[in-house]
Amino acid sequence: MEPAAPHEANADQAAYWNGPGGRHWTDRQEIQDAVLAPVSEVLIARAAVETGEKIIDIGCGCGATTLAIAVRAGVSGDALGLDISAPMLARAKERTSPGAPVRWVAADATVYPFEPGRADLLFSRFGVMFFADPTLSFANMRTGLRPGGRLVFACWREPRQNPWLMLPLQAAYNHAPRLPELGPEDPGPFSFASEERVRHVLSKAGFSSVAMQPVNLLLDVAVGGGLDAAVEGALEIGPASRALEDQPPEVRSAAARAIRAALAPHQKGESVPLGAAIWIVTAANPRVRPS
Numbered sequence: 001m002e003p004a005a006p007h008e009a010n011a012d013q014a015a016y017w018n019g020p021g022g023r024h025w026t027d028r029q030e031i032q033d034a035v036l037a038p039v040s041e042v043l044i045a046r047a048a049v050e051t052g053e054k055i056i057d058i059g060c061g062c063g064a065t066t067l068a069i070a071v072r073a074g075v076s077g078d079a080l081g082l083d084i085s086a087p088m089l090a091r092a093k094e095r096t097s098p099g100a101p102v103r104w105v106a107a108d109a110t111v112y113p114f115e116p117g118r119a120d121l122l123f124s125r126f127g128v129m130f131f132a133d134p135t136l137s138f139a140n141m142r143t144g145l146r147p148g149g150r151l152v153f154a155c156w157r158e159p160r161q162n163p164w165l166m167l168p169l170q171a172a173y174n175h176a177p178r179l180p181e182l183g184p185e186d187p188g189p190f191s192f193a194s195e196e197r198v199r200h201v202l203s204k205a206g207f208s209s210v211a212m213q214p215v216n217l218l219l220d221v222a223v224g225g226g227l228d229a230a231v232e233g234a235l236e237i238g239p240a241s242r243a244l245e246d247q248p249p250e251v252r253s254a255a256a257r258a259i260r261a262a263l264a265p266h267q268k269g270e271s272v273p274l275g276a277a278i279w280i281v282t283a284a285n286p287r288v289r290p291s
Protein backbone atom coordinates (compact mmCIF):
# COMPACT_ATOMS: atom_id res chain seq x y z
CA MET A 1 0.00 0.00 0.00
CA GLU A 2 2.35 2.73 -1.23
CA PRO A 3 1.10 6.27 -0.50
CA ALA A 4 0.23 8.45 -3.52
CA ALA A 5 2.80 11.22 -4.10
CA PRO A 6 2.84 13.59 -1.10
CA HIS A 7 2.84 17.36 -1.38
CA GLU A 8 6.42 18.16 -2.40
CA ALA A 9 7.03 20.18 0.77
CA ASN A 10 6.20 17.07 2.85
CA ALA A 11 8.68 14.82 1.03
CA ASP A 12 11.12 14.71 4.00
CA GLN A 13 8.37 13.71 6.41
CA ALA A 14 7.07 11.10 3.96
CA ALA A 15 10.59 9.63 3.75
CA TYR A 16 10.97 9.65 7.55
CA TRP A 17 7.61 7.98 8.25
CA ASN A 18 8.18 5.41 5.50
CA GLY A 19 11.73 4.88 6.81
CA PRO A 20 13.12 4.96 10.35
CA GLY A 21 10.11 6.68 11.99
CA GLY A 22 7.65 4.16 10.60
CA ARG A 23 9.95 1.27 11.54
CA HIS A 24 10.33 2.40 15.18
CA TRP A 25 6.59 3.01 15.66
CA THR A 26 5.67 -0.30 14.02
CA ASP A 27 8.22 -2.28 16.05
CA ARG A 28 6.98 -0.71 19.28
CA GLN A 29 3.29 -0.44 18.38
CA GLU A 30 1.95 -2.42 21.31
CA ILE A 31 4.12 -0.68 23.90
CA GLN A 32 3.63 2.76 22.37
CA ASP A 33 -0.15 2.33 22.45
CA ALA A 34 0.10 1.34 26.12
CA VAL A 35 2.28 4.39 26.95
CA LEU A 36 -0.16 6.70 25.14
CA ALA A 37 -3.34 5.05 26.52
CA PRO A 38 -4.02 7.95 28.95
CA VAL A 39 -3.99 10.35 25.97
CA SER A 40 -6.42 8.16 24.01
CA GLU A 41 -8.73 7.99 27.00
CA VAL A 42 -9.07 11.76 27.39
CA LEU A 43 -9.09 12.45 23.63
CA ILE A 44 -11.69 9.83 22.75
CA ALA A 45 -13.89 10.97 25.64
CA ARG A 46 -13.67 14.54 24.28
CA ALA A 47 -14.56 13.36 20.75
CA ALA A 48 -17.82 11.87 22.12
CA VAL A 49 -18.39 9.68 19.07
CA GLU A 50 -22.01 8.73 18.48
CA THR A 51 -23.41 5.64 16.82
CA GLY A 52 -23.57 6.03 13.06
CA GLU A 53 -20.94 8.77 12.80
CA LYS A 54 -18.45 8.88 9.96
CA ILE A 55 -14.93 9.60 11.14
CA ILE A 56 -11.56 10.42 9.60
CA ASP A 57 -8.46 9.69 11.72
CA ILE A 58 -5.57 11.78 10.38
CA GLY A 59 -2.04 10.39 10.73
CA CYS A 60 -3.63 7.27 12.20
CA GLY A 61 -0.30 5.38 12.24
CA CYS A 62 -0.73 1.77 13.39
CA GLY A 63 -4.46 2.36 13.85
CA ALA A 64 -5.11 2.15 17.61
CA THR A 65 -7.37 5.20 17.81
CA THR A 66 -9.09 4.48 14.46
CA LEU A 67 -10.11 1.03 15.65
CA ALA A 68 -11.23 2.36 19.04
CA ILE A 69 -13.45 5.10 17.60
CA ALA A 70 -14.82 2.81 14.89
CA VAL A 71 -16.19 0.59 17.66
CA ARG A 72 -18.01 3.61 19.10
CA ALA A 73 -19.45 4.56 15.69
CA GLY A 74 -20.71 0.99 15.25
CA VAL A 75 -21.65 -0.76 12.03
CA SER A 76 -23.96 2.06 10.97
CA GLY A 77 -20.95 4.40 11.01
CA ASP A 78 -17.44 4.07 9.66
CA ALA A 79 -13.87 5.23 10.12
CA LEU A 80 -11.22 6.13 7.57
CA GLY A 81 -7.65 5.86 8.85
CA LEU A 82 -5.35 7.99 6.68
CA ASP A 83 -1.59 8.04 6.97
CA ILE A 84 1.47 8.80 4.88
CA SER A 85 3.36 5.77 6.27
CA ALA A 86 2.97 2.48 4.38
CA PRO A 87 4.57 0.32 7.11
CA MET A 88 2.40 1.78 9.87
CA LEU A 89 -0.75 1.29 7.80
CA ALA A 90 0.28 -2.28 7.08
CA ARG A 91 0.30 -2.88 10.84
CA ALA A 92 -3.08 -1.15 11.17
CA LYS A 93 -4.51 -3.49 8.51
CA GLU A 94 -3.14 -6.56 10.27
CA ARG A 95 -4.96 -5.52 13.44
CA THR A 96 -8.34 -5.01 11.75
CA SER A 97 -11.00 -7.67 12.34
CA PRO A 98 -12.76 -8.88 9.20
CA GLY A 99 -15.92 -6.87 8.57
CA ALA A 100 -14.89 -3.94 10.80
CA PRO A 101 -16.28 -0.66 9.36
CA VAL A 102 -12.78 0.73 8.81
CA ARG A 103 -10.90 1.72 5.65
CA TRP A 104 -7.20 2.54 5.45
CA VAL A 105 -5.74 5.02 3.00
CA ALA A 106 -2.06 5.69 2.31
CA ALA A 107 -1.89 9.39 1.48
CA ASP A 108 -0.68 12.83 2.47
CA ALA A 109 -3.56 14.58 4.27
CA THR A 110 -2.46 17.80 2.55
CA VAL A 111 -3.46 16.65 -0.93
CA TYR A 112 -5.76 13.63 -0.45
CA PRO A 113 -9.08 14.17 -2.27
CA PHE A 114 -11.45 13.62 0.66
CA GLU A 115 -15.03 12.79 -0.23
CA PRO A 116 -16.53 16.28 0.12
CA GLY A 117 -18.59 17.01 3.22
CA ARG A 118 -19.00 13.36 4.26
CA ALA A 119 -17.40 13.08 7.72
CA ASP A 120 -18.91 14.11 11.05
CA LEU A 121 -15.57 14.09 12.85
CA LEU A 122 -11.97 14.79 11.89
CA PHE A 123 -9.83 13.25 14.63
CA SER A 124 -6.12 12.80 15.37
CA ARG A 125 -3.79 11.62 18.11
CA PHE A 126 -0.50 13.40 17.37
CA GLY A 127 -0.82 13.01 13.58
CA VAL A 128 -1.18 16.67 12.55
CA MET A 129 2.11 18.34 13.59
CA PHE A 130 4.20 17.22 10.63
CA PHE A 131 2.84 19.34 7.78
CA ALA A 132 5.13 21.86 6.02
CA ASP A 133 2.15 24.14 5.39
CA PRO A 134 -0.44 23.27 8.05
CA THR A 135 -2.96 25.87 6.84
CA LEU A 136 -3.03 24.19 3.44
CA SER A 137 -3.31 20.74 5.05
CA PHE A 138 -6.14 21.71 7.43
CA ALA A 139 -8.02 23.52 4.65
CA ASN A 140 -7.84 20.32 2.59
CA MET A 141 -8.92 18.14 5.53
CA ARG A 142 -11.86 20.44 6.19
CA THR A 143 -13.25 19.63 2.72
CA GLY A 144 -13.95 16.12 4.06
CA LEU A 145 -16.07 17.41 6.97
CA ARG A 146 -19.77 18.12 6.68
CA PRO A 147 -20.92 21.67 7.55
CA GLY A 148 -21.28 21.67 11.35
CA GLY A 149 -18.87 18.73 11.63
CA ARG A 150 -16.16 18.82 14.30
CA LEU A 151 -12.39 18.61 14.60
CA VAL A 152 -10.81 17.01 17.69
CA PHE A 153 -7.09 16.34 18.04
CA ALA A 154 -4.25 16.04 20.54
CA CYS A 155 -0.85 17.70 20.11
CA TRP A 156 2.08 18.25 22.46
CA ARG A 157 2.67 21.45 24.44
CA GLU A 158 6.19 22.84 24.98
CA PRO A 159 9.17 20.45 25.24
CA ARG A 160 10.00 21.67 28.77
CA GLN A 161 6.49 20.61 29.84
CA ASN A 162 7.09 17.10 28.51
CA PRO A 163 9.80 15.49 30.68
CA TRP A 164 8.71 12.04 29.48
CA LEU A 165 10.45 12.95 26.18
CA MET A 166 13.01 15.53 27.29
CA LEU A 167 14.50 13.83 30.37
CA PRO A 168 15.98 10.94 28.33
CA LEU A 169 17.11 13.38 25.61
CA GLN A 170 18.95 15.63 28.06
CA ALA A 171 20.67 12.56 29.54
CA ALA A 172 21.64 11.34 26.06
CA TYR A 173 23.19 14.75 25.32
CA ASN A 174 25.84 14.00 27.96
CA HIS A 175 27.31 11.60 25.40
CA ALA A 176 25.84 12.30 21.95
CA PRO A 177 25.87 15.39 19.73
CA ARG A 178 22.79 17.59 19.85
CA LEU A 179 20.07 17.07 17.26
CA PRO A 180 19.75 19.82 14.63
CA GLU A 181 17.84 22.69 16.22
CA LEU A 182 14.24 22.86 14.90
CA GLY A 183 12.44 26.18 14.66
CA PRO A 184 9.18 26.33 16.69
CA GLU A 185 7.12 26.11 13.49
CA ASP A 186 9.17 23.44 11.72
CA PRO A 187 7.26 20.18 11.21
CA GLY A 188 7.84 17.96 14.24
CA PRO A 189 6.22 16.86 17.50
CA PHE A 190 6.25 20.35 19.05
CA SER A 191 5.19 22.45 16.04
CA PHE A 192 1.72 22.98 17.55
CA ALA A 193 2.91 23.81 21.06
CA SER A 194 1.98 27.47 20.62
CA GLU A 195 -1.70 28.17 21.26
CA GLU A 196 -1.47 31.33 19.17
CA ARG A 197 -0.12 29.41 16.18
CA VAL A 198 -2.75 26.65 16.34
CA ARG A 199 -5.56 29.20 16.56
CA HIS A 200 -4.09 31.13 13.63
CA VAL A 201 -3.64 28.02 11.43
CA LEU A 202 -7.13 26.68 12.12
CA SER A 203 -8.92 29.95 11.57
CA LYS A 204 -7.00 30.57 8.33
CA ALA A 205 -7.98 27.06 7.24
CA GLY A 206 -11.63 28.02 7.74
CA PHE A 207 -12.48 26.40 11.10
CA SER A 208 -14.56 28.22 13.70
CA SER A 209 -15.11 27.89 17.48
CA VAL A 210 -11.49 26.89 18.11
CA ALA A 211 -10.96 25.81 21.75
CA MET A 212 -7.76 24.52 23.34
CA GLN A 213 -7.74 22.69 26.65
CA PRO A 214 -4.37 22.07 28.32
CA VAL A 215 -4.25 18.60 29.87
CA ASN A 216 -1.45 17.28 32.07
CA LEU A 217 -0.92 13.54 32.28
CA LEU A 218 1.48 11.01 33.74
CA LEU A 219 2.71 8.47 31.18
CA ASP A 220 4.30 5.26 32.40
CA VAL A 221 7.29 5.02 30.06
CA ALA A 222 8.08 1.55 31.47
CA VAL A 223 4.52 0.23 30.93
CA GLY A 224 4.93 -1.77 34.12
CA GLY A 225 8.18 -3.35 32.90
CA GLY A 226 10.59 -1.62 35.31
CA LEU A 227 13.58 0.62 34.69
CA ASP A 228 15.10 -1.62 32.00
CA ALA A 229 11.95 -1.33 29.88
CA ALA A 230 11.90 2.45 30.33
CA VAL A 231 15.52 2.77 29.16
CA GLU A 232 14.89 0.42 26.22
CA GLY A 233 11.91 2.55 25.21
CA ALA A 234 13.94 5.77 25.25
CA LEU A 235 16.60 4.10 23.08
CA GLU A 236 14.03 2.91 20.53
CA ILE A 237 11.62 5.79 20.05
CA GLY A 238 11.43 9.53 20.64
CA PRO A 239 14.07 12.29 20.59
CA ALA A 240 16.73 10.44 22.63
CA SER A 241 16.60 7.55 20.19
CA ARG A 242 17.00 9.97 17.28
CA ALA A 243 20.04 11.60 18.93
CA LEU A 244 21.61 8.16 19.38
CA GLU A 245 20.55 6.59 16.08
CA ASP A 246 23.91 6.62 14.28
CA GLN A 247 26.16 6.65 17.33
CA PRO A 248 28.74 3.90 17.97
CA PRO A 249 27.95 1.18 20.56
CA GLU A 250 30.15 2.74 23.27
CA VAL A 251 28.29 6.07 23.02
CA ARG A 252 24.92 4.30 23.07
CA SER A 253 25.93 2.28 26.15
CA ALA A 254 27.15 5.36 28.00
CA ALA A 255 23.97 7.23 27.07
CA ALA A 256 21.85 4.27 28.20
CA ARG A 257 23.52 4.43 31.62
CA ALA A 258 22.90 8.19 31.80
CA ILE A 259 19.24 7.72 30.83
CA ARG A 260 18.87 5.01 33.47
CA ALA A 261 20.31 7.32 36.14
CA ALA A 262 17.98 10.14 35.06
CA LEU A 263 14.89 7.92 35.14
CA ALA A 264 15.69 6.00 38.33
CA PRO A 265 14.45 8.71 40.77
CA HIS A 266 11.02 8.51 39.08
CA GLN A 267 10.61 4.75 39.41
CA LYS A 268 7.57 3.61 41.39
CA GLY A 269 7.54 -0.18 41.65
CA GLU A 270 7.69 -1.47 38.08
CA SER A 271 6.38 1.83 36.63
CA VAL A 272 8.23 4.99 35.64
CA PRO A 273 5.56 7.71 35.44
CA LEU A 274 6.71 10.96 33.84
CA GLY A 275 4.88 14.20 33.13
CA ALA A 276 3.35 14.89 29.72
CA ALA A 277 1.53 18.03 28.60
CA ILE A 278 -0.90 18.09 25.70
CA TRP A 279 -3.48 20.31 24.11
CA ILE A 280 -6.87 18.89 23.32
CA VAL A 281 -7.92 21.04 20.39
CA THR A 282 -11.51 21.26 19.17
CA ALA A 283 -13.04 23.29 16.35
CA ALA A 284 -16.01 23.27 14.02
CA ASN A 285 -16.55 23.37 10.30
CA PRO A 286 -18.91 26.35 10.00
CA ARG A 287 -22.44 25.67 8.81
CA VAL A 288 -23.22 27.24 5.46
CA ARG A 289 -25.32 30.37 6.04
CA PRO A 290 -28.46 30.57 3.92
CA SER A 291 -28.10 33.51 1.55
Ligand SMILES: C[S@@+](CC[C@H](N)C(=O)[O-])C[C@H]1O[C@@H](n2cnc3c(N)ncnc32)[C@H](O)[C@@H]1O
Pocket: 010, 013, 017, 036, 058, 059, 060, 061, 062, 063, 064, 082, 083, 084, 085, 088, 107, 108, 109, 110, 124, 125, 126, 127, 128, 130, 131
Ligand atom coordinates in the same frame (compact mmCIF):
# COMPACT_ATOMS: atom_id res chain seq x y z
C1 LIG B 1 3.53 10.62 16.08
S1 LIG B 1 2.84 9.54 14.87
C2 LIG B 1 1.22 9.27 15.54
C3 LIG B 1 0.58 8.03 14.99
C4 LIG B 1 -0.79 7.66 15.60
N1 LIG B 1 -1.76 8.71 15.43
C5 LIG B 1 -0.64 7.31 17.05
O1 LIG B 1 -1.00 8.11 17.92
O2 LIG B 1 -0.13 6.20 17.33
C6 LIG B 1 2.50 10.72 13.57
C7 LIG B 1 1.80 10.11 12.37
O3 LIG B 1 1.49 11.12 11.42
C8 LIG B 1 1.70 10.59 10.12
N2 LIG B 1 1.88 11.69 9.16
C9 LIG B 1 2.90 12.59 9.12
N3 LIG B 1 2.71 13.45 8.10
C10 LIG B 1 1.55 13.09 7.49
C11 LIG B 1 0.83 13.60 6.37
N4 LIG B 1 1.26 14.65 5.67
N5 LIG B 1 -0.34 12.99 6.01
C12 LIG B 1 -0.78 11.90 6.69
N6 LIG B 1 -0.13 11.38 7.76
C13 LIG B 1 1.01 11.97 8.16
C14 LIG B 1 2.92 9.72 10.30
O4 LIG B 1 3.10 8.80 9.26
C15 LIG B 1 2.64 9.07 11.64
O5 LIG B 1 1.91 7.88 11.51
